[in-house]
Amino acid sequence: AVPGVNFFFSQPVEMLFNHLLTGSSADLLVNIYGDHLDTLFRIGNEAGEIIRRIPGAGDLNVQKVIGLPQIVIRYDRDILARYGLDIDQVNRAIQAGYSGAVAGTIYEGERQFSQVVRLDEKYRKDPDAVGELYLKRPNGRQVKLSEVATITMQDGPAAISREGVRRKLEVDVNIGDRDTESFVEEVQKQLEEKLDLPRGYYLTYEGEYENLQSAKKRLRWVVPLVLGFIFILLYMLFGSLKQAILVFSAVPLAAIGGVFSLWLRGMPFSISAAVGFIALFGIAVLNGVVLMSFFNELKGEGMSNVYRRIYHGTDLRLRPVILTALTDALGFLPMALSTSPGAEVQRPLATVVVGGLITATLLTLVLLPIIYTFSEKKIRVPSLAKVVSKTGNMERKNNRSWIILVLLSLGTLAPSVRGQIPAPGGRPFQDEGRTVRNAQVAVRIYTMEEAVQAALENHPAVKAADLGVLQQQWLKTAAWDLPDTELSFEKENEGAGLHRWSVEQSMQNPLEYVAMDKLAAYRIRREEDRLNLVRSAITRNVKTAYIEVLYARQKLGLMQQLEQIFSGLDRAGKTRYNTGDISFLEQVSTSAKYRQITMERERAKTLLDNRQKLLEMSMFAEGPVRIADTTITARSLQEDLSPADSAGGNPDLSGNPDLAVSRSTWETSRVVNRAVRFSLWPDPFFRYRYTAFNQIGNFSSFELGLRIPIDIRAERGKNRSAEIAAEMDYQQYLRLEKEVSTDIVTVRNELEHYWRQLDYYRDNRLREADMIVKSALRQYEAGNIGYLQYVQYFDQSTTIRIDYLDVLLEYNRKLVELEYLL
Structure with a gap:
């Protein structure tokens, strides 16, 4: 970078037009108004730093209003008077040094030239050299300028801009990859929050943003006016307010496609896009006009059945509707895909029109006939009770279609509501698992295996993954897709009777x-493999939630037992305190422990409710569910490990679902690379041509050729890109393989640790807890320990049992995780 030099990039033609239209060559012009240049320059630099940190800011330039070097000479009037010099004489000497003074005249023939003397350029820029100028005193002697004046080099104003008799400073900003409106709004917000303006100083915003705001103001009344004109023309065409509204419904349908197409291509809403919406609204109603006009024609010809009218009308007008939209869309398609200069204005407009026509055409062909049916004939929809009742009779023939529709809907929903809604006979529907009735709500009871099976059948993630497999199976049928066959017929000479096809x-x-x-x-x-991954993840989640519900239920039962026991101890403590058998400290400690157990019981109840909701969410159940098991148990660790895992060797990774997806992704990338490589080969084609002449005869020809790709560089780029993609997927597979292997070893070690803890609890700690309670009771009855010590021993036994439950929960969690990894 060059010190003191600022760079600001722009295009000359664009800069000229922007300057003529907005007074600035940049996208955004921030004007700072004030009185003092130094303050303006300081505020401008602060504003520039704030704007530069905003995402989307491009080139930025702060107007240089100070910093122009200048030599300042300050006279000492007392010394000038002492030497007998006046200001005018000193000014003439300085002017002679800079502008020059006539020292004589040079004659060349009849021409004459004045001879001017002044300081050399390097001395004019040196304050010390200027101070060496001599001034002639009245007595004939000379004195240096530096003796009668102070000469310094200072920064002075570089430019002074004014508008409305106020000084201003300009900050020019070009906007990068971001829309103008959101960038300017963030600039305004940041400057208002972070820029401290003195009193009398204020900001204004101009440039392209000013044009955008003025255009938006115009569009606020232009768009409603255009829509009003469209509606008026539709009303004048059909002479019916109802039909005009029906056809006008294509406008919001087209707007949906326009907005979606802008979002799909990552384009912001701009003025050209708004103009595209205006053009789109006018084009979109044409499809509705074609359909509605033909419906009215059929109605005028005596076709009174509305369903027949719709079927016949859409059948005959399908091709005109599609061709009308297709011609307009294809006409705007080159503009939407253009990359030439000026395409930044064309692309949003054409994108809006193309996307809006697609949705408007498709939705108009579907929704307009449906809404037209409602408008032409009042349909009475029967109640649900009449639909499902076996003895109910249909009151009108026109309700048949609606009854069939509702019954079909109930048939599709039957698997999800079965077991939850009581049947007409009063008995609930039966499904896997047991079902109980609780306050007219069917509650189903599941074992762990039944819960997993229900989740795999009902969960939408499994259904979506299954549909993904089905989609790829259908796409496989399109692998051998031949291009369309070209048929042509040509008639060149009428006299010779030339025909060619x-x-x-x-x-x-x-x-x-x-x-x-x-x-x-x-x-x-x-x-x-992705379907298997989804099923494995859901199985893991359901099993984990099931185990946590068991843990929460068992902990709640333990807390309820403890609450009953300590409730009795609390009452006994109060009685013994009243009789003087125990101290106040022992009675207070017992009451505090009872309240603590009560809080723990409430916390366990909340935990059970939350884990119950988590299980229902993991199963994607429509109603409440309950689990069949009552206690949480631990299977042997050796039952869930392969021989290699049990021996401590390398784990078997073939069953890991994450690794299987990564492996299949890598293998698919390799096949994609091979397919791209084959696309470099020439493509064959054949052509058969038959030509007939009336006077000469006829002949035929058969051609067989190859289409050879010429742009080898582009094809090689595609091939290399596919190779890199395959290598990236392979590296991801290696990384995941290492992570999964490490996770399996880690989980296995943790399982072994928890299993040893469980053995220790079963063999020692649980027995010790029982012995502590029994021994404490005997010692207390014998009078060897006090009441407070008895409560403390009982609390110690309770802590052992809760710790055992916690270890059991963690063991089962790790066991489920190991099943998922293996």
């Missing part, structure tokens, strides 16, 4: 078809 068929090279078919198979396998 031809058939042309192109295709990709056979190896590419084989590779695409193999790629489709690998994609199916990848989706199957």
Whole structure:
């Protein structure tokens, strides 16, 4: 960087037009108004630093209003008077040094030139050299300028800009990859929060943002006006307010597609996009006009059945509607895909029109006939009780379609509501697991295996993954997709009777078809692995939630037992304190422990409710569920380990679902690379042509050729990109393989640790807890220990049992995690 030099990039033509329109060559111009140049320059630099840190800020330039070097000469009037010099004489000497003074005249023939003498350029910039100028005193002697004046080099004003008799400073900002409006709004917010303006100083914003605001103000009344004109024209066309509203419904349907297309291409809402919406609204109603006009024609011809009218009208007007939208969309498609200069204005407009026409056409063909049915005929929808009742009779024939629709809906919902809604006979529906009735709500009881099975059948994530497999299976049928066959007919000369027709068929090279078919198979396998991953994750979540419900229920039961015991101890303590058998400290300690147990019981109840809700969410159950097991148990660790795992060797990773998905992704990338490589090969085609002449005869020809890709560099780039993608997936697979292997070893070690703890608890600690209670009771009855010591021993036994439950819970959690990893 060059000290003191600021760089600001712009395009000359764009800069000229922007300066003529907005007074600035930048996208955003921030004007700072005030009185003092130094203060303006300081505020401008602070504002520039704030704006520069905002995302989307491009080139930024703060107007240079100070910093121009200048030589300042300050006279000492007392010394000038002492030497007999006046100001005018000194000014003439300085002017002669800088501007020059006539020292004589030079003659060349009839021409004459004044001879001017002044200081050399390097001395004019040196304050010391200027101070060496001599001034002539009245007595004929000379004195240096530095003896009668102070000469310094100082920074002075570089430029002074004014507007409305107020000094101003300009901060020019070009906006990068961000829309103008949100950037300017964030600039205003940041400057208002962080920039401290003295009294009398204020900011204004100009540039392209000013044009945007003025255009938005115009659009606020232009868009409603256009929509009003469209509606008026529709009303004048159909002469019916109802039908005009029906056709006008294409406007919001088109707006949906326009907004979605902008979002899909990552384009902000701009003025050109707003203009595109205005054009789109006018084009979108054409499809509705075509359909509604034909419906009215059929109605005028005597077709009174509204369903027949809709079926016949949409059948005959499907092609005109699609072609009307298709011609407009194809006309705007080059603008939407353009990358030439000026395309930044065309792309948003065309994108809005193309996207809006797609949704408007599709939704108009579906929604307009449905809404037209409601508008032409009042339909009475029967109640649900009449639909499901076996003895109910249909009151009107026109309700048949609605009854069938409701029954079909109930049939599709039957698997989810079965076991939850009572049947007409009063007995609940039966499904896997047992069902009980609680306050007219069916509560189903599940074992762990039944809960997992229900979750795998009902969870939408499993259904979505299953649909993904089905989608890839259907896509595999498109692997051998041949291009369309070209048929043409030509008639050149009427007199000679020349007729020519031809058939042309192109295709990709056979190896590419084989590779695409193999790629489709690998994609199916990848989706199957993803389905297995989803099923494994759901199984893990359901098992974990099931175990936590068991733990919470068992802990709550223990807390309830303790609450009953300590309630009796608390009452006994109060009685013994009243009789003088125990001290006040012992009675207070017993009461405090009872209150603590009560709080723990409430906390365990809350834990059970939360874990119950988590289980229902993991199972994706429609109603409340209950678990069949009553106690949490621990299986042997050896039952869940393979022989290699049991021996402490390398774990078997073949069953890990995450690793299977990563492996299939890597293998699919390899096949994609092979398919891209085959696309470099030439593609064959054949053409058959038949030509007939009335006077000469006829002849035919058959051509067989190859289409060879010329842009080898681009094809090699695609091939190299596919190779890199496959290598990236392979490295990800290696990383995940290492992580999974480490996780398995870690979980296995933790399981062994928890198993040893469980053995210790079962063999020692639980027995010790029972012995502590029995021994404390005997010692207390014998009078060897006091009441407070008896309560403390009982509390110690309780802590051992709670710790055992905690270890049991962690062991089962790790066991479920190991099942998922293996």
